[in-house]
Amino acid sequence: MDALENKTYDEISIGDQCNYQKTLTESDLILFATVSGDVNPVHLDPNFAEASMFKERIAHGMWSGSLVSATLATVMPGPGTIYLNQSFNFLRPVKLGDVLTVTLTAKQKDDEKNTVIFDCNVVNQNQKSVLTGKAKVIAPNEKIIIKRPALPVVSISDVLESDVA
Amino acid sequence: MDALENKTYDEISIGDQCNYQKTLTESDLILFATVSGDVNPVHLDPNFAEASMFKERIAHGMWSGSLVSATLATVMPGPGTIYLNQSFNFLRPVKLGDVLTVTLTAKQKDDEKNTVIFDCNVVNQNQKSVLTGKAKVIAPNEKIIIKRPALPVVSISDVLESDVA
Numbered sequence: 001m002d003a004l005e006n007k008t009y010d011e012i013s014i015g016d017q018c019n020y021q022k023t024l025t026e027s028d029l030i031l032f033a034t035v036s037g038d039v040n041p042v043h044l045d046p047n048f049a050e051a052s053m054f055k056e057r058i059a060h061g062m063w064s065g066s067l068v069s070a071t072l073a074t075v076m077p078g079p080g081t082i083y084l085n086q087s088f089n090f091l092r093p094v095k096l097g098d099v100l101t102v103t104l105t106a107k108q109k110d111d112e113k114n115t116v117i118f119d120c121n122v123v124n125q126n127q128k129s130v131l132t133g134k135a136k137v138i139a140p141n142e143k144i145i146i147k148r149p150a151l152p153v154v155s156i157s158d159v160l161e162s163d164v165a
Numbered sequence: 166m167d168a169l170e171n172k173t174y175d176e177i178s179i180g181d182q183c184n185y186q187k188t189l190t191e192s193d194l195i196l197f198a199t200v201s202g203d204v205n206p207v208h209l210d211p212n213f214a215e216a217s218m219f220k221e222r223i224a225h226g227m228w229s230g231s232l233v234s235a236t237l238a239t240v241m242p243g244p245g246t247i248y249l250n251q252s253f254n255f256l257r258p259v260k261l262g263d264v265l266t267v268t269l270t271a272k273q274k275d276d277e278k279n280t281v282i283f284d285c286n287v288v289n290q291n292q293k294s295v296l297t298g299k300a301k302v303i304a305p306n307e308k309i310i311i312k313r314p315a316l317p318v319v320s321i322s323d324v325l326e327s328d329v330a
Contacts, residue, residue, distance in 0.1 A: 031200040035196040038238045039313060067202065068227075078205075079205055086252070086253045156319055
């Protein structure tokens with residue numbers, strides 16, 4: 001079984017680390033624009049992006065942020081986590097084919113409130129930080145081991161939304 | 166023409182506000198899980214969510230965050246904005262059909278660096294804050310008015326990824 005298993009508050013020690021990796025694809029640019037409504041052409045239009053300071057299409061900064069959130073929600077602490085706060089510093093653009101690795105490091109625990117503060121660092125395939133920040137969560141008390149939910153197939157058509165509206 | 170027009174650094178005054186609105190749909194839950202990899206079942210599995218403290222499926226917190234980023238990138242300042250930092254406080258769950266309204270308020274400008282700090286507030290249809298935070302960006306110098314990029318049609322199949330892998 002491909003499982004999701006959380007780490008409870010008691011199982012997390014200061015200094016514990018975890019990782020999560022994802023590669024930026026063209027589909028990610030389109031899906032993130034669709035789900036957020038952020039159609040800024042620097043993410044979508046190759047010609048506009050080429051004329052920009054970035055020279056090519058770049059990821060939405062918050063896409064890299066969403067990988068941090070995915071790591072908290074599925075790796076450590078995982079299912080049962082309650083998200084309280086997050087800060088992000090956007091440091092470098094992320095381009096198509098870039099392989100991002102999220103590292104979370106447990107920095108602080110509060111036994112009264114079951115909160116954990118994590119340092120968050122996202123690096124590209126050249127080990128350069130593209131995003132740093134801090135996350136504060138309530139870690140779960142209860143152990144959860146569940147089957148990883150399967151996602152439906154998502155497909156992106158050649159037809160534009162504006163042509164079918 | 167459905168246009169994207171930015172507000173340059175000089176056009177933004179302290180106290181200026183803008184809005185952006187989006188309603189949470191089931192597609193948003195699936196697309197955000199797909200693009201981030203956050204398959205936490207509280208967003209995807211009605212039965213798991215029903216047994217949770219939330220009683221039903223909720224949005225990824227970072228989906229609400231992505232609406233803040235979409236507002237910065239497409240409304241104010243809009244195209245040409247460089248994202249520096251963002252903080253989020255997650256205050257309330259967001260449920261299917263909830264109508265979120267993002268309000269950005271310009272709070273501080275730095276004429277040497279062209280940076281603007283915005284207060285960010287996201288409320289639901291009951292005027293309850295679901296997310297607050299601060300954003301720091303470099304606002305564009307140059308006026309940009311461009312056609313809003315059209316997105317391709319994205320469709321979600323009945324078939325699971327795991328069945329075609």
